[in-house]
Amino acid sequence: MKLFDVYPLYDISPVVAKGSVITDEKGQEYLDLYGGHAVISIGHNHPHYSSALKDQLDKISFYSNAVQNPVQKAYAKKLGAISGCDDYQLFLCNSGAEANENAIKLASFISGKSKLIAFRNSFHGRTSAAVAATDNPAIQAPINRGHEVLFLDFEDEKSLETALQTEAYCGVIIESIQGVGGLDQPSTSFFKCIERLCHKHGALLIADEVQTGFGRSGHFFGFQHHGVVPDLIPMAKGMGNGFPIGGLLVHPKYKGNHGQLGTTFGGNHLACRAGLAVLEVIETEGLVKKAAEMETYVRSKMASLPADIRLKGRGLMLGLSFPFEVGNLRKELLYSHHIFTGAAKDKKVLRILPALNIEKEHIDQFFEALKEALKTLKS
Numbered sequence: 001m002k003l004f005d006v007y008p009l010y011d012i013s014p015v016v017a018k019g020s021v022i023t024d025e026k027g028q029e030y031l032d033l034y035g036g037h038a039v040i041s042i043g044h045n046h047p048h049y050s051s052a053l054k055d056q057l058d059k060i061s062f063y064s065n066a067v068q069n070p071v072q073k074a075y076a077k078k079l080g081a082i083s084g085c086d087d088y089q090l091f092l093c094n095s096g097a098e099a100n101e102n103a104i105k106l107a108s109f110i111s112g113k114s115k116l117i118a119f120r121n122s123f124h125g126r127t128s129a130a131v132a133a134t135d136n137p138a139i140q141a142p143i144n145r146g147h148e149v150l151f152l153d154f155e156d157e158k159s160l161e162t163a164l165q166t167e168a169y170c171g172v173i174i175e176s177i178q179g180v181g182g183l184d185q186p187s188t189s190f191f192k193c194i195e196r197l198c199h200k201h202g203a204l205l206i207a208d209e210v211q212t213g214f215g216r217s218g219h220f221f222g223f224q225h226h227g228v229v230p231d232l233i234p235m236a237k238g239m240g241n242g243f244p245i246g247g248l249l250v251h252p253k254y255k256g257n258h259g260q261l262g263t264t265f266g267g268n269h270l271a272c273r274a275g276l277a278v279l280e281v282i283e284t285e286g287l288v289k290k291a292a293e294m295e296t297y298v299r300s301k302m303a304s305l306p307a308d309i310r311l312k313g314r315g316l317m318l319g320l321s322f323p324f325e326v327g328n329l330r331k332e333l334l335y336s337h338h339i340f341t342g343a344a345k346d347k348k349v350l351r352i353l354p355a356l357n358i359e360k361e362h363i364d365q366f367f368e369a370l371k372e373a374l375k376t377l378k379s
């Protein structure tokens with residue numbers, strides 16, 4: 001059987017990974033500054049994570065959400081304790097798109113309304129409502145276009161107010177730092193304006209933390225930089241360090257009712273144990289603080305680059321913005337210097353999304369390689 005050909009693939013086959021280093025089948029090592037789309041939070045195959053998963057596999061890996069699941073409860077307790085959102089309620093699922101799909105659905109259930117506001121350059125996933133809220137018509141099939149989504153620019157308070165005044169919108173979905181879009185961020189005053197207008201007009205504020213969550217921005221959640229209180233918080237990526245797990249945090253003022261949301265696999269024993277191990281490592285290694293400190297280090301290294309290269313983002317969710325498109329630069333970094341980086345919708349942005357416990361030496365290695373690669377491309 002052939003694989004359905006939807007991914008352009010590098011000719012690299014990783015077989016082993018440890019911390020921030022990936023080794024391919026030929027024994028070539030690569031520095032992973034991308035974490036497979038911002039997924040690797042605590043480093044590849046962290047020993048605590050690997051042994052927790054092995055231990056859980058020997059006990060029970062799956063049963064459905066029809067029974068009591070103590071691992072799920074332990075996960076919720078730990079997440080509450082270290083996220084700053086202890087009073088929220090947790091619904092578990094399997095991916096970022098699914099977390100957003102459930103958030104949008106719940107916003108619509110709660111408000112009784114069907115329109116949604118999203119932002120230009122947003123990315124919220126590839127399922128139906130999530131992809132409709134994604135500012136990329138190329139990945140929306142005709143069936144997805146039935147959703148009524150209004151795309152606004154960050155900071156456009158006037159259009160936001162005009163739309164919400166119609167009282168027809170169930171919610172506003174926003175990334176506190178746009179990942180796929182290219183690391184743009186709303187201001188705190190705009191975030192607060194969204195919060196105020198949502199409250200006034202019966203819409204729910206959905207903070208998409210799928211990429212920004214779990215310490216990546218230097219706070220546990222990205223919205224925490226802005227002092228707002230979202231109604232719904234979808235999350236995934238760094239949550240499982242590669243094990244498929246997603247979730248939705250629901251503000252305490254909303255009560256669930258049986259059958260409203262559901263999933264077969266979501267919140268299974270193995271996924272929760274993976275998630276729990278991630279939280280334990282984030283806590284014991286102080287990774288939220290480390291991400292913030294490493295941002296400072298990266299900023300200090302920027303001084304060694306030409307002044308027209310700008311750093312965007314926060315924590316270890318960063319993008320280097322160049323005065324030219326970065327496709328060839330990324331190839332040079334990958335094939336000549338063996339460093340994985342990421343692209344963005346903004347073709348001039350090179351994304352770096354390393355594990356939160358990346359070492360300073362790895363950052364040094366990246367900057368040296370980058371300077372060499374820029375020289376090579378110039379000559």
Ligand SMILES: Cc1ncc(COP(=O)(O)O)c(C=O)c1O
Nearest residue numbers: 095096097123124125179210211
């Ligand atoms: C902000 C954001 N939301 C949602 C998603 C979708 O997540 P998934 O690919 O797990 O469905 C992504 C993926 O890149 C994302 O960056």
